[in-house]
Amino acid sequence: MLQIIQPAQLAFPEPVEASVIAPYLFVSAAMFVIGLVGFLTRKNMIIMFLCTELMFQAAGLALIAFGRHHLGADGQTFVIFVLCVAAAEAAMALALVVLLFRHRESLGASAWKELNG
Amino acid sequence: MVRVVDEEHASLGIGLGHNTRSGPVRRVCSKRFSPDFGNERDTVEQIIDPIALYLICGLGAAGVALALPRRDREGGRTMTIVGGLLLAATFGLGALMLGLKAGASDSPLPNYFFYPFAAIGLGGALRMITHKRPVYSALYFIMTIIASCGMYLLLSAEFMAFALVIIYAGAILITYLFVIMLATQAPTGDKDELLDEVDAEAREPYLACAIGFVLIGLLTAAMFRGIGDLPQPTRDTTLAQAEDAVLLNLPRKVDRILERNDLLPEGWRVARDAETGRAVLDVDARTITLELVDGEDAHGHPNVIATRVLTGEDWPADLSANNLDRLGYNLLNDHPMMIEVAGIILLMAMLGATVLARKHVELEEDLKAAQARKLGAYIGDQQGGAS
Numbered sequence: 001m002l003q004i005i006q007p008a009q010l011a012f013p014e015p016v017e018a019s020v021i022a023p024y025l026f027v028s029a030a031m032f033v034i035g036l037v038g039f040l041t042r043k044n045m046i047i048m049f050l051c052t053e054l055m056f057q058a059a060g061l062a063l064i065a066f067g068r069h070h071l072g073a074d075g076q077t078f079v080i081f082v083l084c085v086a087a088a089e090a091a092m093a094l095a096l097v098v099l100l101f102r103h104r105e106s107l108g109a110s111a112w113k114e115l116n117g
Numbered sequence: 118m119v120r121v122v123d124e125e126h127a128s129l130g131i132g133l134g135h136n137t138r139s140g141p142v143r144r145v146c147s148k149r150f151s152p153d154f155g156n157e158r159d160t161v162e163q164i165i166d167p168i169a170l171y172l173i174c175g176l177g178a179a180g181v182a183l184a185l186p187r188r189d190r191e192g193g194r195t196m197t198i199v200g201g202l203l204l205a206a207t208f209g210l211g212a213l214m215l216g217l218k219a220g221a222s223d224s225p226l227p228n229y230f231f232y233p234f235a236a237i238g239l240g241g242a243l244r245m246i247t248h249k250r251p252v253y254s255a256l257y258f259i260m261t262i263i264a265s266c267g268m269y270l271l272l273s274a275e276f277m278a279f280a281l282v283i284i285y286a287g288a289i290l291i292t293y294l295f296v297i298m299l300a301t302q303a304p305t306g307d308k309d310e311l312l313d314e315v316d317a318e319a320r321e322p323y324l325a326c327a328i329g330f331v332l333i334g335l336l337t338a339a340m341f342r343g344i345g346d347l348p349q350p351t352r353d354t355t356l357a358q359a360e361d362a363v364l365l366n367l368p369r370k371v372d373r374i375l376e377r378n379d380l381l382p383e384g385w386r387v388a389r390d391a392e393t394g395r396a397v398l399d400v401d402a403r404t405i406t407l408e409l410v411d412g413e414d415a416h417g418h419p420n421v422i423a424t425r426v427l428t429g430e431d432w433p434a435d436l437s438a439n440n441l442d443r444l445g446y447n448l449l450n451d452h453p454m455m456i457e458v459a460g461i462i463l464l465m466a467m468l469g470a471t472v473l474a475r476k477h478v479e480l481e482e483d484l485k486a487a488q489a490r491k492l493g494a495y496i497g498d499q500q501g502g503a504s
Contacts, residue, residue, distance in 0.1 A: 022165075
């Protein structure tokens with residue numbers, strides 16, 4: 001019933017049933033929601049962007065899990081592009097945080113309350 | 118030969134043995150637009166008890182709401198510990214319910230290693246959003262990344278696991294750490310008065326947790342219902358197609374593997390198709406055609422002197438496309454345009470970051486004059502030295 005870890009590079013992976021990837025999907029959903037809750041509750045802008053990275057990570061895990069079920073490489077390929085977008089987002093977001101910090105000397109998102117409109 | 122899988126059983130997707138007969142399988146999706154809710158609920162119930170699922174979501178929400186940062190005078194420290202214990206109990210309950218359900222039916226469980234990786238990953242993610250000091254949050258996020266690398270390995274995505282360590286833990290998170298250190302004065306203790314004002318407490322923790330964990334319940338229920346309808350891949354269809362596609366297009370790799378197994382005499386190689394350049398081999402029938410080549414003819418085509426066919430018993434055990442071959446082939450063959458788009462995104466991000474983070478340096482007048490004099494003297498020295 002329980003699989004022992006197998007030398008993965010040697011052979012094409014065996015097909016798995018849906019009940020094997022279901023726990024991975026649960027972890028992925030939980031990770032996504034933890035990121036979302038963090039984004040909504042924390043006031044520090046750096047932590048907020050870190051939480052978006054966590055949400056990317058959760059999406060990547062779901063992609064890999066579904067890719068494993070379909071035995072295709074498309075899921076993994078898509079994770080490469082998720083990584084690429086995450087890197088671009090990190091660069092832009094951190095530059096923006098540094099810029100905003102220089103203006104107000106504070107990392108709080110509420111320092112920019114007047115942008116509420 | 119095309120077989121039609123009985124929809125009533127295939128839609129469960131669980132508890133069925135693998136198809137052992139050969140031939141492509143075509144599924145008839147007659148129920149796609151007429152959902153049968155009774156049948157769908159069965160799929161959730163085969164994985165986890167729905168009541169347990171919603172209980173886990175509720176307990177998790179309460180735990181996160183308690184553990185989120187709060188001022189010490191409001192009992193923040195005690196509540197964080199209580200929340201942490203509640204979350205640990207929730208995780209244990211979740212693993213237990215999944216295990217009990219899987220033990221009762223004969224549907225397989227994931228690998229043993231999944232549970233510690235999931236615990237470390239989710240624990241790191243929770244500590245990341247509950248810790249009051251940003252540097253520690255970033256370090257806990259690295260822990261989450263490494264735990265999800267472990268899960269990638271269990272899902273046989275080896276290349277992505279190591280790429281994740283290198284790119285995420287090695288590059289992106291280090292950038293975050295640098296910015297955190299640039300933008301905050303590192304406090305020496307956990308006391309509230311030493312912390313930055315923005316890190317001391319959370320905004321609307323109860324509302325956010327309630328909404329978030331309703332979302333978990335919905336997402337999980339929807340996904341668990343949906344995966345019952347996934348076509349069940351079988352070794353005889355998917356394996357042969359996927360390996361054919363990659364191996365046929367990598368004749369030099371086939372050459373190398375045959376050489377390693379001492380199956381390739383001097384001067385011989387795998388036969389290439391004259392038009393497409395693909396290797397001539399049949400994964401299903403386990404035959405490989407070899408050819409002996411001597412120079413090229415007038416048109417630049419190789420001069421084939423002799424051919425022979427390797428059959429089943431000579432088929433090397435390690436002749437298969439590994440994860441890296443399949444990923445690389447998929448990336449370059451099926452998504453070449455996306456690579457260009459990714460390059461443009463990264464270039465634009467680099468330019469944007471440079472423009473945004475640029476610092477305007479306002480020099481004083483006399484400082485500018487002093488610098489100009491220094492430059493003038495330097496140029497004068499250079500000219501004097503040249504003449």
